[in-house]
Amino acid sequence: MPLADDPPHGHFATEHDRLRHESITSLTTISGRAQLMRRRVLRSSGLTELEREWMLDGLATIEAAARDLALLCHDRRLEGSEDRARIEAFEAPETRRRDR
Numbered sequence: 001m002p003l004a005d006d007p008p009h010g011h012f013a014t015e016h017d018r019l020r021h022e023s024i025t026s027l028t029t030i031s032g033r034a035q036l037m038r039r040r041v042l043r044s045s046g047l048t049e050l051e052r053e054w055m056l057d058g059l060a061t062i063e064a065a066a067r068d069l070a071l072l073c074h075d076r077r078l079e080g081s082e083d084r085a086r087i088e089a090f091e092a093p094e095t096r097r098r099d100r
Contacts, residue, residue, distance in 0.1 A: 020073050023073045
């Protein structure tokens with residue numbers, strides 16, 4: 001879904017704007033697919049209650065992560081080191097570079 005301040009037809013002022021747009025597009029796809037899978041799980045008669053609960057918990061985790069990252073992408077006021085700190089908050093500790 002385009003934002004009011006998105007440029008028309010893919011013309012972006014900065015690389016940051018282009019990456020933001022691409023990220024939001026991907027996150028929208030991930031979120032939509034998770035919602036469709038949730039509906040299928042809820043309607044499925046072939047799952048045990050434990051299987052259904054396990055799958056719904058996993059889908060809720062995917063949806064929450066996509067929502068969190070989309071909010072990060074929408075916050076265009078972040079720049080420079082603040083941007084890096086906010087992104088690093090979403091990285092697993094073992095993936096962070098030690099030399100920062």
